[in-house]
Amino acid sequence: MSDEILLSVKDLEKTYGHERGLLSGKSQAVRAVDKVSFDIKRGETLGLVGESGSGKSTTGRVLLQLDKPTGGEIEFEGNRLTGLSKSALKPFRRQMQIIFQDPYASLNPRMTVGDFVEEPLIVHRLIRGRAERKARVAELFEMVGLDPSFAKRYPHEFSGGQRQRVNIARAIALDPSFIVADEPITALDVSIQAQIVNLFQDLQQRLGLTYLFIAHDLSMIRYLCHRVAVMLRGRIVEIGPTEAIFANPQHAYTRALLSAIPVPDPDIESQRHPIPFDYATQNSPPEATLRPVGPEHFVLA
Ligand SMILES: Nc1ncnc2c1ncn2[C@@H]1O[C@H](COP(=O)(O)OP(=O)(O)O)[C@@H](O)[C@H]1O
Ligand SMILES: [Mg+2]
Numbered sequence: 001m002s003d004e005i006l007l008s009v010k011d012l013e014k015t016y017g018h019e020r021g022l023l024s025g026k027s028q029a030v031r032a033v034d035k036v037s038f039d040i041k042r043g044e045t046l047g048l049v050g051e052s053g054s055g056k057s058t059t060g061r062v063l064l065q066l067d068k069p070t071g072g073e074i075e076f077e078g079n080r081l082t083g084l085s086k087s088a089l090k091p092f093r094r095q096m097q098i099i100f101q102d103p104y105a106s107l108n109p110r111m112t113v114g115d116f117v118e119e120p121l122i123v124h125r126l127i128r129g130r131a132e133r134k135a136r137v138a139e140l141f142e143m144v145g146l147d148p149s150f151a152k153r154y155p156h157e158f159s160g161g162q163r164q165r166v167n168i169a170r171a172i173a174l175d176p177s178f179i180v181a182d183e184p185i186t187a188l189d190v191s192i193q194a195q196i197v198n199l200f201q202d203l204q205q206r207l208g209l210t211y212l213f214i215a216h217d218l219s220m221i222r223y224l225c226h227r228v229a230v231m232l233r234g235r236i237v238e239i240g241p242t243e244a245i246f247a248n249p250q251h252a253y254t255r256a257l258l259s260a261i262p263v264p265d266p267d268i269e270s271q272r273h274p275i276p277f278d279y280a281t282q283n284s285p286p287e288a289t290l291r292p293v294g295p296e297h298f299v300l301a
Contacts, residue, residue: 001043013071034234050231097171101183103163114151161192240297250299
């Protein structure tokens with residue numbers, strides 16, 4: 001990992017439903033992302049963790065400008081992305097990719113997986129010759145651990161893990177530097193999850209990739225992420241080096257998430273006591289800000 005900051009967000013905000021409700025006349029705004037700030041260094045994996053509905057996917061989508069932020073700044077390699085026109089954004093699109101939770105939903109059932117992986121190469125006119133493109137697709141299949149002969153097959157012929165490998169092959173086709181992986185292993189069998197996590201790590205080393213890795217629990221985060229950001233109701237309540245988060249969690253919500261990690265040993269698992277989190281009394285007040293509690297370690301207080 002380098003010291004160079006690849007991506008930086010400051011006070012990022014996304015509010016849905018600003019318009020007033022037709023019948024009630026009341027504004028029903030949802031602050032999906034509420035003044036979120038963080039940096040990601042080149043070659044780093046930042047984990048983004050929090051329960052369902054906490055704003056993780058919205059953060060990922062807004063970061064890639066797939067959805068417009070309602071406030072804040074995004075900088076990529078020192079270039080400000082917020083406020084750029086569609087055409088000005090285009091050169092950055094190639095650099096930033098996303099992988100979704102459901103590996104089947106993102107595939108096209110009527111397209112061979114080879115054509116699916118080749119498509120971005122055609123759209124971006126990266127490789128002109130057909131034979132060269134096929135060779136690149138074969139290379140991409142090998143990189144994600146799939147036999148290149150599988151390129152002629154259709155999505156329904158694959159297992160969940162293999163489908164996610166196809167999605168990863170497409171995401172790296174344009175040689176991006178940054179990937180948002182939005183719960184990429186959640187829908188997979190537990191036995192397959194570690195393999196896909198290993199693939200992410202392997203590709204990071206080979207290609208120098210930087211990841212924002214989204215998850216709803218902390219179980220795989222420890223092995224994959226250099227730092228972790230914990231999200232609760234649109235806000236980051238704690239962010240820090242993975243070791244510090246696991247050894248010395250500062251926010252009550254982080255402690256609750258840590259206590260919810262299942263343990264493989266059934267005897268220990270049956271003795272485990274999840275710590276509840278009380279939203280009414282333990283949530284940080286609206287005026288709270290991220291305060292340092294250790295090297296690179298901050299808590300909302
Ligand atoms: N397109 C949308 N329109 C309205 N509300 C949305 C939309 N997308 C997400 N939300 C709301 O924003 C909040 C955060 O959602 P999301 O980012 O999907 O959370 P997570 O990925 O952590 O489960 C939720 O309350 C959700 O209902
Ligand atoms: Mg989500």
